[in-house]
Amino acid sequence: MTDEMRGLLALWGGNVSAVHRELVARTARDPSSSPVPSLSVFHRAVVRDLSVGERAGLRGGEAARRRFDVYGKRLPTHRNACWEGDHKRIPVRVTLDGVAVCPWVTWFIDVASKVVVGVAVTPHQPARDAVLAALRAGISREDPYGPFGGLPGRVRVDRGKDFPSKAVSRALGAFAVPVDDLPACKPYRKGTIEALNGAVEEMLLVSLPGYTRRARPAQAYRPDPVGDLLPYPDFVKVLLDWVAWWNTEHRPAGLTGGRTPAQAWEADPTPVEDVPEERLAFFALEDDGRIRKISTNGVSWRRRADIADWMAGHVGTRVRLRYLPHFDGRIEVFSTEGWGRHLGSAYLAEAATPAQRRALSRVRESRARALKADLKAAEKLRRTRYTATTTAAVPGRRRTETASEAEAEIVRAQAVDLAARALPDLIPPREPPAGWARPRPRPATSSSTPKHSLGTAAPADTTDTEPGSGSKE
Known part of the structure; x- marks a missing residue:
């Protein structure tokens, strides 16, 4: 097989007979060219030099060639060790506002337990909001996904043109969750979610009205009438019911012991890391x-x-x-x-x-009433009302306070911290221990010392003499 023959095979979509006919026609036009072997010999050369995958790729493209490749299998891990996420265009026509549309589903699946942790459905090609809504549903562990979810160890997505992987990286960066941004057009790098995409079509979508890939070889494709299609809310309910069946009743071949994803999740002792609600409230x-x-x-x-x-x-x-x-x-x-x-x-x-408008009006009215009450109380405290007088006398207060009201007002005015007002000598000190040395009492004053009356100063030249000698003036 020469390069020219391989190019002709690619041109004719892997049709060996068509390539052989073209080579024979070229030889007929140019007798000096190399002779062309028979069709059987040429066919054996194609089978010898091109593998089965290469021949399938010439007929059906890269997706057909990939079916004959050999892939390694990742080692089993624990729950929430890794999630995989993807978009899928649903090949089912549903009605929305009287128009037939094909919705999209965005979902994430736990690789270890095969549990679908979060789903978001949009009637058009999804954007960042659908990805973030599915992620939030998985992390928050809210209904209808039950106890499945939490904070994943890492997330695998591809950077295809229909998946905003940068939005996932920014959102999960706040929780320090790494995101593996896989190359585009390599679905085998995230085989768990791709298997889910195929399973939902084979198990559910083919049985719904409006399925667009139904084989009709005897006649041209004619879509179902709009009146026979499912409404968009009904389709979302059917899809979520199927997700619940997948998690709780289906037994995928990848799980040991014939367990359901829910049983595999519950049997895993790995702790689940939850995100506080106050941090998740403003997620993404x-x-x-x-x-x-x-x-x-x-x-x-x-x-x-x-x-x-x-x-x-x-x-x-x-x-x-x-x-x-x-x-x-x-x-x-x-x-x-x-x-x-x-x-x-x-x-x-x-x-x-x-x-909502009534709630806004109630708040305005309640705050107006509260302000009016505060101003009225302040006016009452600010102004003292007196009785009218007809004689030259001091006017009295309109409202006479009782003794109990006066005492209560005095108590409120004097209400201060008692610890700050405590006097140091309010409580007398205790007697010192017997082993302590006590101060000596001072000797009594001599009887010859003159006594002075109150307010009279003692003479300035008065001096003390030696003990026992008395005193002199």
Whole structure:
């Protein structure tokens, strides 16, 4: 087989007879060219020089050639050691707003236990929001996925044009989870999720109305009428029910002992690392990058106003916004001080429900009543009312206080820290131990010492004499 013959085989899609006919025609046009062997000899040469995978690739492309390759198998690991994620276009037409669409599913599966930990469905080609929603469903371990999930050790995705792997890397980077960004068009690098993609089509999708890959050899393909298709919500319910059946009842061949994924998960003693709800509440939110002010219309974002009941009374406050990619129905508002305290959520003002508008009105009215009550109490404390007088006398207070009210007011005025007011000699000291030396008592004063009356100073020249000699003036 020469390079020219291989090129002709690729041109004719692996058709050996067609290549042989072209070579014979060339020889007929140019008698000086090399003679062409018979078809059987040429066919034996193709079989000898080209492997089965190469011949399949010439007929069906890279996907057909890959079926004849040999792959290694990864060693078994524990639960949550690795997740694999992928998109899949569902070959089933469903109705949405009177239009037939083919939805997409984004899901993640645990490699060790074959448990589907998170699913997100979109009626169009998914973007970052679908990937992050499926990831959050798996990490949070919320219904309908039951106890499966937690924080994975690593995540494997491919960097195909339909999977935003950078969004996964940024979101999981906050939890220090590495992301293996595999090369595109190499599904064997994440065989667990690819097997799930094939299983859902063979076990579920082929039986649904509107399946687009149904073989109809006798007639041209004609899609099912729109009236016979499943509504989009019904299809999502059917898919989630199948995921629950996969996790709890199906027995994949890759699990030892004929166990279900749920049984394999429960039998694994590896501890599951959960993420606190306060950290997961703002998972995968992107920062707006600008400082804005709350106005009387709320917060302006993307030329539209977002409001919330907690904004009443905060006009002029400087805030920052965080939001879920490709979703503008709700934003999270944070303060600009320090790390940014979460103030609350805001919703689109034009799409606010009557209940949300009533909640905003109730907050405004309650705060107005509270302010009115505070001002009334302050006015009562500020102004003292006196009775009217008809004579030249001191007016009395309108309201006479009783003795108990006066005592209570005095107690409140004198209420201070008792420890700060404690006197050091309030409690007399205890008697010293008997072994301590006591001070000597001073001798009594001599009887000849003159006594002076109160207020009279003693003479300046008075001096003491030696003991026993008396005193002199």
